[in-house]
Amino acid sequence: MTRIQHHIPDDVLDTYRTGTLPHAFAVVVAAHLSLCDECRARAEAQDMLGGALLDRTEGAALAPGARDRLMAALDTSPPPPPPQRGSGVFPAPVMAELGGQPPRWRMLGGGIRQQILTSDQDGSLRLLYIPPGKAVPEHGHRGLELTLVLQGSFSDSEGAFHRGDVETAHDAIDHQPVAGSGAPCICLAATNAPLRFQALVPRLLQPIFRI
Amino acid sequence: MPIPMAAPAADGCGISAPDGMNGPVTDAFSEVTRDLLAVRDQRDRAAFGRLFDHFAPRLKAMLMRGGLQDGTAEDVVQDVMLAVWHKAAQFDPHRADASGWIYGIARNRRIDLARRRPLSQPEEMPEVESLDPDAVQILAFQQEARHLAEALSRLSSEQAEALRAAYFDDLPYSRISEMTGLPLGTIKSRIRLGLERLRHELRKIAP
Numbered sequence: 271m272t273r274i275q276h277h278i279p280d281d282v283l284d285t286y287r288t289g290t291l292p293h294a295f296a297v298v299v300a301a302h303l304s305l306c307d308e309c310r311a312r313a314e315a316q317d318m319l320g321g322a323l324l325d326r327t328e329g330a331a332l333a334p335g336a337r338d339r340l341m342a343a344l345d346t347s348p349p350p351p352p353p354q355r356g357s358g359v360f361p362a363p364v365m366a367e368l369g370g371q372p373p374r375w376r377m378l379g380g381g382i383r384q385q386i387l388t389s390d391q392d393g394s395l396r397l398l399y400i401p402p403g404k405a406v407p408e409h410g411h412r413g414l415e416l417t418l419v420l421q422g423s424f425s426d427s428e429g430a431f432h433r434g435d436v437e438t439a440h441d442a443i444d445h446q447p448v449a450g451s452g453a454p455c456i457c458l459a460a461t462n463a464p465l466r467f468q469a470l471v472p473r474l475l476q477p478i479f480r481i
Numbered sequence: 482m483p484i485p486m487a488a489p490a491a492d493g494c495g496i497s498a499p500d501g502m503n504g505p506v507t508d509a510f511s512e513v514t515r516d517l518l519a520v521r522d523q524r525d526r527a528a529f530g531r532l533f534d535h536f537a538p539r540l541k542a543m544l545m546r547g548g549l550q551d552g553t554a555e556d557v558v559q560d561v562m563l564a565v566w567h568k569a570a571q572f573d574p575h576r577a578d579a580s581g582w583i584y585g586i587a588r589n590r591r592i593d594l595a596r597r598r599p600l601s602q603p604e605e606m607p608e609v610e611s612l613d614p615d616a617v618q619i620l621a622f623q624q625e626a627r628h629l630a631e632a633l634s635r636l637s638s639e640q641a642e643a644l645r646a647a648y649f650d651d652l653p654y655s656r657i658s659e660m661t662g663l664p665l666g667t668i669k670s671r672i673r674l675g676l677e678r679l680r681h682e683l684r685k686i687a688p
Contacts, residue, residue: 289592289600296601303603310603314576320588320648321580322630325513327645329538330545333555337533340562341526349567353605362604 274306276435282416283309287316294393294460297363298416298436301458304361305434359421359433359456364397373397380404393462400424400449400457413462415439417447422455424448509623510574517579521569532579533562540587543649547591557594561587571605574619578626584648 278286278299285291286299303310354366360373367387375383375397383399400406402422417437424431426445431437439445449455510518516532519525537558544554564586572582593599633641 286600287588289588289596291600293598293601300601300603311576314581314585316648317585317588318578318581318626318629319633319644321578321582321584322626322633323641323645323648324536324539324543324584325580325630326633326641327539327542327649330542330554332537332541332558336537336555336559337530340533340537340559341530343559343563344526344529344566347563347567350564356604363601366601 274308274432274434276429276431276437277306277309278302278416278436279438282414282438283313287313292392292462293390294388294395294462295414295416297367297387297395298418298458298460300363301361301420302418302434302436304356304363361420364420364458367395373399375399382406393460395458395460398455398457398459400447400455402449402451402454405446405448413440415459415461417457417459420456420458422453423450424455424457425450509620509627511578511580511623511627513579514574514623517565517569517572517582518574520566521572529566532565532583536565536580536583537562540583543587544591546645546649548650549591549594553594557587557590561590564590573606575615575622576606578623581626 282291282295282299286296291299303313354362354370356362357365357370357372360368368385373385375385377383381401381404385397387395387397389395397420398406400422406424415438417431417439419431419433419435421433423433424447426437426447428437428439428445430450431447437447513532513535516525516528519528520532540558540561541554544557545551549557561583565583568586572579577585589600589602633644636644
């Protein structure tokens with residue numbers, strides 16, 4: 271596996287860590303952290319600092335009996351359910367969005383497929399499947415888009431992206447990703463605005479496919 | 482002194498350090514990290530009680546600082562400490578010390594209370610028993626954790642306060658500014674200064 275070259279930007283990682291990142295983007299961040307030791311270490315190092323601060327904090331008095339209640343609960347409380355596991359190219363946070371099932375692709379034409387995982391006013395999250403050498407129709411963005419490669423690769427004006435790489439696109443970037451040769455490119459994409467396709471036919475199809 | 486690192490690996494969970502490493506490796510652990518390893522490897526209730534005595538009041542203070550009412554904070558502390566007991570098998574001294582690990586659990590609970598949907602979490606790493614323990618790496622990591630704690634004590638009280646606001650309150654910077662009456666740019670630069678000063682320690686922890 272090639273080394274991951276394109277990481278989660280600091281500001282996005284900070285927003286994830288404070289818990290204010292909308293769900294669609296949080297899943298992309300969690301999936302990248304599942305694949306990228308470097309970003310995971312960055313995030314976990316922050317916890318170490320939080321822990322050191324916690325140690326130096328003066329405690330607040332607990333309710334009487336709090337300790338006894340907890341010690342008694344050790345045997346009676348059910349253990350948490352086992353965590354979701356990853357499967358194939360899909361890391362655990364993506365499998366959780368898929369409900370533990372393989373993707374149910376919808377054809378978009380040209381061999382391109384997608385599955386929408388969530389879509390609300392804060393953002394939408396989809397899996398895309400792009401056959402080797404195929405271009406995703408050209409589109410522009412409003413707002414933020416994060417695209418994580420799970421299988422294969424794609425290239426555009428921003429560079430080449432392989433498994434684990436994240437492309438961060440802000441306003442006004444027009445890019446035309448083309449899937450690399452080899453395995454079909456599967457990626458996880460979060461946007462906070464509907465994509466605007468520039469070719470006429472895809473634009474007409476946009477409301478139908480919600481791409 | 483009990484030496485969790487050298488516990489017989491009969492259950493497959495103990496870490497057997499190379500000869501001569503037991504002393505230094507064990508010494509590198511903070512008391513709470515030693516207790517957490519005893520909970521993980523021996524399900525040691527006395528050690529868990531000590532963890533409760535150390536962390537529960539501090540966690541409650543942190544949660545109330547973050548805006549929770551007394552009763553809610555108390556409930557979340559119970560949840561967090563139960564999670565410590567149940568998830569102890571996930572604790573890996575190559576990557577965390579007890580304080581950082583428990584802080585992370587508490588932070589995630591606090592976040593999920595405030596969100597419509599729980600925050601998506603990265604895949605859990607393989608359980609510790611399936612890892613090959615590397616005493617040298619553990620030693621280096623735990624020493625860095627101590628250096629980090631020492632670095633905190635070198636910060637000015639204003640820097641330490643700004644850090645605490647960033648790590649416990651999770652407040653947007655604008656609200657920190659409101660509370661303290663300081664201009665936004667100053668707060669941000671203080672947080673950054675505090676972090677910058679700690680960064681070389683963090684780099685060694687997370688190369």
